[in-house]
């Protein structure tokens with residue numbers, strides 16, 4: 195009685211193997227086998243994803259694919275590549291699954307001869323297309339060096355893939371490196387006050403309000419120091435200093451919290467990160483009794499970050515009651531670099547820990563470990579170029595190559611690399627920018643390791659030319 199069943203199973207298995215061996219074509223023998231379909235209400239990122247796919251397929255196979263809105267499409271038209279949140283995609287990806295992908299995550303799969311690129315509506319579909327193009331052999335090594343394979347036939351991916359970047363925020367500051375087009379392809383999504391932010395047509399950048407030293411922007415000393423001297427830091431000589439603030443002052447806390455809340459309301463909540471952070475070179479914190487007592491309760495008299503976190507929590511809690519997704523971003527930098535004890539940052543606080551980071555006994559790595567006990571959300575601000583002179587033909591590629599995987603393993607959610615910063619740097623800024631961005635996407639099964647080895651070879655090759 196079991197024999198016919200075994201034969202039946204074997205038959206299904208053989209049919210399945212035969213079916214799996216037949217590829218679905220996007221182009222075959224110089225002809226299109228699919229058309230591209232966009233949602234009727236396509237987002238800018240979805241439209242850009244479709245154009246990137248169309249343009250690259252043209253260069254790869256010499257075939258121009260038709261691109262239409264879903265309203266013009268029917269199954270009778272033939273197989274399609276559905277990009278973004280089409281009505282067709284809703285049969286296979288629920289709203290809950292889509293929301294779980296965030297802004298940048300994506301899912302690529304084939305069903306019934308059609309190919310689906312579904313992702314977060316800002317940049318997810320773009321990243322899905324980029325990963326697929328990379329699987330065909332496309333490489334964007336630098337803004338002016340791209341490798342595009344020439345293929346007779348272009349086939350749909352044999353296996354589905356799903357990915358949500360572990361790093362929400364990936365940014366770099368190499369003035370001589372990027373074009374916005376290239377940054378989008380490298381999955382850079384940051385906007386830390388630099389010139390290079392992705393246009394809305396490219397899905398837009400992560401929205402970050404203010405640069406990374408914002409206390410003086412939120413509370414300009416020129417307008418406030420004479421009116422509210424108690425808002426500013428008390429120094430050991432008994433005088434108030436306009437360089438930093440008295441972060442435990444209740445009136446100051448409420449002033450800053452209400453100001454940030456009003457600004458976020460005015461921006462209709464379209465804010466990812468809002469900087470509430472110490473001034474650069476401001477001269478340290480406040481020595482008043484209240485600030486000192488707070489530090490003593492959370493690590494000791496020099497635990498300056500206790501004041502920072504307590505202050506940031508107040509602002510974050512106020513804003514979070516109305517806008518829970520907005521992250522209030524602050525610095526662990528200079529005199530606030532060490533983590534406080536027995537205090538937790540609120541869930542909507544993002545702490546940016548500054549320094550050069552690596553694995554093992556590196557003191558900065560220990561710093562990140564200590565901060566991970568305080569804050570759920572950690573961003574790393576690191577230095578990828580030479581601080582001795584941005585013009586040096588030197589890229590800190592050894593450290594960069596190590597620290598991105600290390601940061602991912604240690605739960606870091608955001609990554610920012612200061613490269614040539616204020617200068618233009620040397621030509622090596624370009625190859626240095628590549629591993630920063632590529633690592634920032636995080637490991638992708640079957641692709642990351644090989645790509646990294648290749649990138650390191652490119653870097654070494656350039657160094658041999660330059661040194």
Ligand SMILES: [Zn+2]
Nearest residue numbers: 440480482485
């Ligand atoms: Zn104080």
